[in-house]
Amino acid sequence: MFLLKLFVIGLLYGCCAAKEEDVLEFGDDEFDSRIAEHETALVMFYAPWCGHCKRLKPEYAKAAEDLVRNDPPVALVKVDCTEAGKETCNKNSVSGYPTLKIFRNGEYSQDYNGPRDAVGIVKYMKAQVGPSSKELKTVDCLEKFLTADKETAVVGFFEKETELKGAFLKLADKLREKVRFAHTTFKDLLDKQGIQDGVVLFRPLHLQNKFEENAVKYEGKPNSADLNDFITENYHGLVGHRKPDNREDFKAPLFVSYYNVDYIKNPKGTNYWRNRMLKVAKDFKGKATFVVSAKDDFQHELNEYGIDYVKGDKPVVAARDAKNQKFVLKDEFSVEALEVFVNDVLEGNLEPYLKSEPIPDSQNEPVKVAVAKNFDELIVNNGKDTLIEFYAPWCGHCKKLAPVYDELGEKLKDEDVVIAKMDATANDVPPLYEVRGFPTLYWAPKDAKDTPIRYEGGREVDDFLKYIAKHATNELKGYDRKGNPKSEKTEL
Structure with a gap:
């Protein structure tokens, strides 16, 4: 039994180590020669003590395990900027950690601006290798391309060189990091689709449903701008799967169903609730955006709506209108309740949700305390010039500023100026104030x-x-325009 345990531990350790071994580590004496061995490489310049680097390390290793087996492969490399790789880091203008850069055939190509999780890194880097649009030569190739990844695919069918084909390939180069493109000129494929010069957007199998077409043909003009608009409009369908790495794709008015969205372990259960949202979304096409999101991935966002956690299996629905005001469906989820909620939000019939601390009982201190519920009264409509600090209770710089700010409030307490502060972690900050x-x-x-x-x-x-x-706006009573205290003689 003891030997068996050792064997199992060895296997587990070996699996973990294999992931680490897929990440190459180069020092100054070998970086130039070894990076040149790889057609495409992602390099992480790091410091061992860096917290962000430590969080990225396991995700980087998982991505490396996948990408080293990609066709063509992508190398993931790390360089320690505090020890063996100091000179390399300096040569590549590394000023913070972690810094990620893409190299092609040994030469710096571009900064990495993609996600920092394993899935996101893999998707981003796969888009960096090979042609931006994959050429398909058989019907089987098309089927494999459409089912290889759980992503929307855009395929061009071209019998000959046309204006549309040129626009398609140009757009594929531009969007290669976000969209999967393929094209074909082969007769069997053209005949099967019944298209000689056209572009089709195919929805991934797990998102196909009875409320919209599984494939949408482009009917617009043969230019990249219009084709781009077509892809943007149709890419996620009536109800998209919103994830941390694509959240910026979805614009307000936005309605989000938060529940246990999991297309790997529970696709049937996931689509059970998505289909109910689809029933409502089909009637508001073009008027609002609808999505489903995994509640665990967006707990921080749920907190912004005053929701500590989602109980049970039923979704919780939250929304933002065109003004970015927040709303929460208070009734238990149902198709009927959702439809009423959507109508009320779009027509402005509901009171927005405001994350706010209680309004202070008194404001006797020189520094006034603003919360979301009294912001307009205390800051916007006070009829006075105002200096406001947005702080976080845990912030060291804020704690250091506190006695200075209190002294400032004391010095100006008799002036036509309000000195105020707001805990930006406990209150909604108005859009005009970017924090x-x-x-x-x-x-x-x-x-x-x-x-x-x-x-x-x-x-x-x-x-x-x-x-x-x-x-x-008006000169202070106690200070001149340069901030010097006025003497009694000057005041007289």
Whole structure:
């Protein structure tokens, strides 16, 4: 039994190690010669202590295991910028970790701008090798191409050189990282499809349904722009499968069903609920976007709607309207409830959901506390110039700024200026105020609240005072325009 356990452990270790071994590691003394051995390579420049690098490492290894067996293969390489690869990293202008770059035949080609998960890396890099449109020579080739990946496919059928074929191939080069393209000039395939000069979009088997065609033929003009619009409009169908790596494809008004979406382990159960959404989506084609999303992949998004978790099997539905306002279906999911909800959101009949802390009982401190529910009253409609800080409770820079900001509020408490702060992790931030890091500060003049200005100045009290004194709508009572304190004589 002991030997059996050792054997099993050895197998498990061997499987894990195999994944790691598929990632090549080059140092300064070998990088140039060995990278040249690979037609296409993705290189990760990393530092062992880097947290983002540690999170990427297992995904990178999984991707390498797949891509090394691709036809043609793609090499995944890593370079340690703190030890053996310092010179290589400097030569390739690496300034942060991890940095990923694509090399072709030993030469730098482009920065990698794709996803950072294994599936996304594989899809992105597969699109980097071979022709942008695969040539199909037999009916079997077409069938294999359509079923090889669970992705929409766009296929061109061309008897001869035409304007449409030129536009098709041009667009394939442009969209190769996002869309699977193939084309054929072979008579058997043309005859089978009954097309001599045309383009067809084929839906993947697992997303085919009775509410829309499984294949859609392009009927537009023979140019890349119109063909691109056709693909964009039809790519995801009436109800798309929204994932972390394609979330930007779907625009508002947007209705999302969150549940246990899993096309690998439970395709039948997944489509059971998707089909019910399709019944509603078909009546709103062109008016709104409908998608299904795995609840576990988008828990952070559910939190933005005030939903801690999705109970049971039934979907939870949330939406954003054309103004990006948020709404949640409060009734239990059903076709009828969803249809009413969609109508009400589109017609503006519902109160938007607002993520907000409670409004403070008092505002006696020099720095006022804004929350989503009092933002308009405290910031937008206060009739005063306003400096507002958006912070996160866990942010070290915010904690360092806090005493400075409090001192600033104390110095300006009798001025026609509001100094305010908002916890941006616990409240919805209005769209005009773009917050990507903490702390983020904005100056909102009292007569121009629709055009707040990001504050980019220093973080000391004097820095803030000089900025506010200069930009205040009316000169401050206690400071001149340069931020210098006014003397009693000057005031008289």
